[in-house]
Amino acid sequence: xARKKKEEAPAPGSPAWMATFSDLMNLLLCFFVLLFSMxxxxxxxxxxxxxxxxxxxxxxxxxxxxxxxGNLVANGATQLNNLDEHKATMGETSDSDVDxxxxxxxxxxxxxxxxxxxxxxxxLEGTIQELENEDKYREEQKQEAASAVYDEVSELAxxxxxxxxxxxxxxxxxxxxxxxxxxxxxxxxxxxxxKKEAEPILLKIGDILKEYEDFGIEIIGHTDNVxxxxxxxxxxxxxxxxxxxxxxxxxxxxxxxxxxxxxxxGKGEREPVDTNAxxxxxxxxxxxxFRIFTPVN
Numbered sequence: 001x002a003r004k005k006k007e008e009a010p011a012p013g014s015p016a017w018m019a020t021f022s023d024l025m026n027l028l029l030c031f032f033v034l035l036f037s038m039x040x041x042x043x044x045x046x047x048x049x050x051x052x053x054x055x056x057x058x059x060x061x062x063x064x065x066x067x068x069x070g071n072l073v074a075n076g077a078t079q080l081n082n083l084d085e086h087k088a089t090m091g092e093t094s095d096s097d098v099d100x101x102x103x104x105x106x107x108x109x110x111x112x113x114x115x116x117x118x119x120x121x122x123x124l125e126g127t128i129q130e131l132e133n134e135d136k137y138r139e140e141q142k143q144e145a146a147s148a149v150y151d152e153v154s155e156l157a158x159x160x161x162x163x164x165x166x167x168x169x170x171x172x173x174x175x176x177x178x179x180x181x182x183x184x185x186x187x188x189x190x191x192x193x194x195k196k197e198a199e200p201i202l203l204k205i206g207d208i209l210k211e212y213e214d215f216g217i218e219i220i221g222h223t224d225n226v227x228x229x230x231x232x233x234x235x236x237x238x239x240x241x242x243x244x245x246x247x248x249x250x251x252x253x254x255x256x257x258x259x260x261x262x263x264x265x266g267k268g269e270r271e272p273v274d275t276n277a278x279x280x281x282x283x284x285x286x287x288x289x290f291r292i293f294t295p296v297n
Contacts, residue, residue, distance in 0.1 A: 138296070139174075145296040146174035153177055153208055153292065160204040176218075176291040179205065180273070183223070183243065183286035190231035192242035194250055202247070206255035209290060213261045216293040219248045224282035225269040241266025247288055
């Protein structure tokens with residue numbers, strides 16, 4: 001039987017490759033030290049990062065900075081001599097933290113603090129109540145003013161015998177009183193020319209408007225929803241606007257109304273006061289509306 005060859009014992013000491021690896025590590029260390037010595041550190045950005053870590057983890061006292069006038073690394077590595085001091089103060093509460101913790105002590109105990117806020121709530125409720133009372137008072141004033149104008153206009157209309165030609169109304173917010181006169185009284189169908197026989201009626205309305213022109217007057221033309229198929233006007237909007245303009249111009253010239261106090265517009269079929277399904281309803285919708293604004297707005 002052949003004898004097994006005896007294995008040779010390893011050489012004493014570390015393997016030869018470890019010497020080469022150690023030299024390589026030393027060279028890399030020297031290389032990075034050299035790179036660091038030639039690099040420029042942006043102290044402002046580094047300081048922001050340091051303060052962020054400090055405020056989050058309480059690493060440095062009062063959020064100390066690394067560079068500039070910082071506590072740890074300010075003017076070189078010699079500041080490491082103060083490391084023991086930083087370790088001793090690590091995690092201590094800053095003065096600002098103490099102020100925040102004592103906020104309730106500054107305000108007083110919990111009972112006094114609750115009383116303080118209850119008083120504030122009561123003051124706010126009082127202010128809200130005062131504003132509501134002012135709004136209510138103003139609304140009452142508007143209603144009284146609108147009612148007074150409505151009564152006066154109705155009385156003037158009765159004096160001028162306009163009851164058969166006009167209708168009166170008042171908007172829900174008491175901003176104006178309105179006088180409606182049927183369009184058929186003033187104009188021919190699809191026309192914006194005022195009828196000769198309607199001029200006396202319009203002049204009487206002008207006398208009423210003259211009494212309130214300082215409050216502001218608006219003249220609005222309205223139509224029904226029947227489309228226009230012929231004539232000089234393309235649609236009901238044009239017709240209603242033309243009628244409002246013609247009416248306003250006539251009153252300004254004949255009654256010397258202040259043109260700066262009068263406005264006019266055409267609403268077409270968009271604001272009916274009655275149904276358009278019947279002839280009577282359509283007749284009411286074809287109208288000229290005079291709005292007399294109340295003195296309290």
